[in-house]
Amino acid sequence: MTRAYNFSAGPATLPEPVLRQAQAEMLDWNGVGASIVELSHRGAEFMGVAAQAEADLRTLLSVPDDYAVLFLAGGATTQQALLALNFAAPGQTVDYVVTGHWGKTAIRQVRPYVDVHVAADGEPGGFRDIPPRQDWSLSADAAYVHITANETIHGVEFRDTPDVGTVPLFADFSSSIASAPLDVSRYGLIYAGAQKNLGPVGVSVVIVRRELLERAGQPRADIFNYASHAARDSMLNTPPTWNWYLLGLTVKWMLEQGGVEEFARRNAAKAALVYDAIDGSGGFYRNEVAVPVRSRMNIPFFLPDETLTTRFVAESKAAGLLALKGHKAVGGLRASLYNAMPVAGAQALVGFMRDFQQRHG
Ligand SMILES: Cc1ncc(COP(=O)(O)O)c(C=O)c1O
Known part of the structure; x- marks a missing residue:
């Protein structure tokens, strides 16, 4: 068997040792006589896998203790919609800095709930650059400022964390999480679909400053409530166990690599x-x-x-x-x-x- 070099934008190539370990453990995980994907998420085996994945991700990204780490189904697009429901009052202003396709998608997900203010827009320049920070028109009373750390389609990346003052900075890190050191404390919230740098599609990671979880947000079902997910260790309902397990193997591999x-x-x-x-x-x-x-x-x-x-x-x-x-x-x-x-x-x-x-x- 020859494995090709796979340049897919996502779902993307995974480390071969991770795939081999998953293959070896597919029928019998750790001698229990069943696959991890066949075990209850509330059993000691999967709870151990989940806790280790979180601990390793916290180590990999140096996540401060006052941040919750959530493992959620639904993809990055779902998180984009949940940002408004969880952190902004109905009709409140939210600031978006648009540097490519995914910034526009993020806005589409929240328009039904909030007043979107585009603080800067790279589209008139064909998304070939990031508008200079001094030209951004940030709102003093915004619930948050949203950026896309790396635009997967247009190939535009923030190399530094922009200073947005006291309003929390929210960032879509779907295609660049764990690609370089990151100061999590500069952000109110970071989210990422796993399927590029963290593992397989089907699980998203949300890293959020705990104090933000106390915001009232908007009326929403429990399942759309980040605070409920945090209170239940992302096990409010059946989590994507297979994806979480593979994410854990991938994160462990990244730690082993340096x-x-x-x-x-x-x-x-x-x-x-x-x-x-x-x-x-x-x-x-x-x-x-x-x-x-x-x-x-x-x-x-x-x-x-x-x-x-x-x-x-x-x-x-x-x-x-x-x-x-x-x-x-x-x-x-x-x-x-x-x-x-x-x-x-x-x-x-x-x-x-x-x-x-x-x-x-
Ligand atoms: C930067 C960025 N944000 C959001 C998404 C959407 O992710 P999902 O398909 O998991 O909803 C993608 C997908 O490629 C992406 O690259």
Whole structure:
């Protein structure tokens, strides 16, 4: 069996040791005679898996004690809607900084509940840059300020945490969580779908300052209430146990590999390889994002025409480099370089890019 290099934006490549361990434990987890996916979430076995995953994630991300960590079904989009229900009064103003597709999605999820104020918008510039902080028009009375830490489709990333004063900063870290050191205490809330850097699709992580859970928010069912989930250790109902277990294995693997400092080093090396290949191609490959905010996780790039793009996708796939087709919203190509992508994968991609240019440039 050969495993290809998989550049999918999500669900994305997982570390091979994690998949092998899951395979080995599939029929009989830890000698109990059943798979972990067949055991009650309230039993000692799964409770142990869940608690270890949380403890390891807290270690990996240096999560302060006054933050709750929730493991929830529903994906990042569901969390986007729940932000307003949990933290803003009906009709209250919330500030959004839009730097790509997912910032717009986040706004769509809360419009029914709150008064959305777009404090800054990168769309007039084609989402090629992050509007400078001094140009943001933040509202003094906003319930929170929302940013997308890394825009998976447009390839735009906040390299630093913006200062937004006393209003809590909420951030969608779906495609960059654990890719580099992060000061959690600068944020009121961080959320991420797991399916890029943390594990499989089907579970989302929410890291929230506990005092924010005391906010009244809006009338909502218990299942949409973060405070209820926190009070019940994310076991208000049956949690996505299989996904939580796989997330735990992935986080453990990241700790064993050296943690976020090591991944920041590897991710910078991988991104530099690919951006250098693009910038050094004499215009054959193009990435249009301003250099200081280029994403280290998702690199959209373009060829001179559609015929070459189609050929690149087909030939790269045949060469064992999967899922390089760009998102339909922007077209072109995209390489996602999450933590589980080895440096050798980026080297293989760059080798292919140079070869493709020689043959078709
Ligand atoms: C940055 C970002 N936010 C939100 C989402 C939506 O996540 P989900 O499909 O888990 O709802 C994605 C999915 O790719 C994403 O990349």
